[in-house]
Amino acid sequence: MKPTLLIMAAGMGSRFGGLKQMQSVGPGGATLLDYSIYDSLRAGFGKVVFIIRRQMESDFRKAVGDKWEALTPIGYAHQELTDLPDGFHAPPTRQKPWGTGHAIYSAREVVQEPFAVLNADDFYGRQTFQVMADHLTSLSTLESTSYAMVGFPLANTLSEHGHVSRALCEVDQNGNLQKIVERIKVRKTQGGAEYLDEKEMGHPLRGDELVSMNIWGLTPAVFRQFGDLLGNFLREQGDMENSEFLIPKAIDLLIAQKRAEVKILPTSDSWFGLTYPEDRKQAEVSIRRLVSEGVYPEDLWV
Numbered sequence: 001m002k003p004t005l006l007i008m009a010a011g012m013g014s015r016f017g018g019l020k021q022m023q024s025v026g027p028g029g030a031t032l033l034d035y036s037i038y039d040s041l042r043a044g045f046g047k048v049v050f051i052i053r054r055q056m057e058s059d060f061r062k063a064v065g066d067k068w069e070a071l072t073p074i075g076y077a078h079q080e081l082t083d084l085p086d087g088f089h090a091p092p093t094r095q096k097p098w099g100t101g102h103a104i105y106s107a108r109e110v111v112q113e114p115f116a117v118l119n120a121d122d123f124y125g126r127q128t129f130q131v132m133a134d135h136l137t138s139l140s141t142l143e144s145t146s147y148a149m150v151g152f153p154l155a156n157t158l159s160e161h162g163h164v165s166r167a168l169c170e171v172d173q174n175g176n177l178q179k180i181v182e183r184i185k186v187r188k189t190q191g192g193a194e195y196l197d198e199k200e201m202g203h204p205l206r207g208d209e210l211v212s213m214n215i216w217g218l219t220p221a222v223f224r225q226f227g228d229l230l231g232n233f234l235r236e237q238g239d240m241e242n243s244e245f246l247i248p249k250a251i252d253l254l255i256a257q258k259r260a261e262v263k264i265l266p267t268s269d270s271w272f273g274l275t276y277p278e279d280r281k282q283a284e285v286s287i288r289r290l291v292s293e294g295v296y297p298e299d300l301w302v
Helices: 032-043 054-068 100-105 126-137 221-237 247-256 279-292
Strands: 004-008 047-052 074-078 115-119 146-153 164-171 177-189 192-196 202-205 210-218 261-266
Touching: 004 032, 004 100, 032 054, 032 126, 047 054, 054 074, 100 221, 100 247, 115 126, 126 146, 126 210, 126 261, 146 164, 177 247, 177 261, 210 247, 210 261, 221 247, 247 261
Parallel strands: 004 047, 004 115, 047 074, 146 261
Antiparallel strands: 115 210, 146 210, 164 177, 164 210, 177 192, 192 202
């Protein structure tokens, strides 16, 4: 069974100032999302499912989905504020859905295969998709809770234009994820990198620490697990206006409860994304270089 690529594309980019998923960065109007799909298909993925907001589906199909329908099966899942486990309801003042963990939960009726889930507005690189495809196709059962995460060297993920949030990973001697520590303000420095604490004090980082860029390898077993965790989250934080049920926190809980193990899949690829408006120009330059080197064709859809 070929794995599925599940792409989280429902969010608006507040720091970027618009719908980042639709921003062209390559020849022919290709977006970062398009390069992820292209890389996944040549790595052996068999289907693509987009998680979107229902009201953006028509525009999203025209801009993205319709271009790929001739090359691979396409599906859609809708992340809705009201799509919650039985017995739970959204507070009347709540305006937005419940975060990336909730996004995965919203795809439970659409995805029946092992899958990789990732952000729509990030560039991950060819090797990233190959190591993930190799892991997912090696699983012996759909109920496996042997999950995976691609780990990037921190230095390969930083923006030239401001602070970023990064999830630093603690890994055991067997290459399994033990814990994720979220650092909110991480930036480049002359000697490598640093993060700022709540008092704006700087703490040095080497730059070779492994970080999660939100590309996970999962199986359908995770839908039941995330449903349970989402219910607990809503009991504790459901009445908070901006509370979010996030993938790293959910995975952290599953590891701590010994309900899953997560293999770190290392990659030497460089990540880049569209955190700040200035990042778009750098993304265009990077894509053009990769096209000139023959890594990508001028036309992804041929």
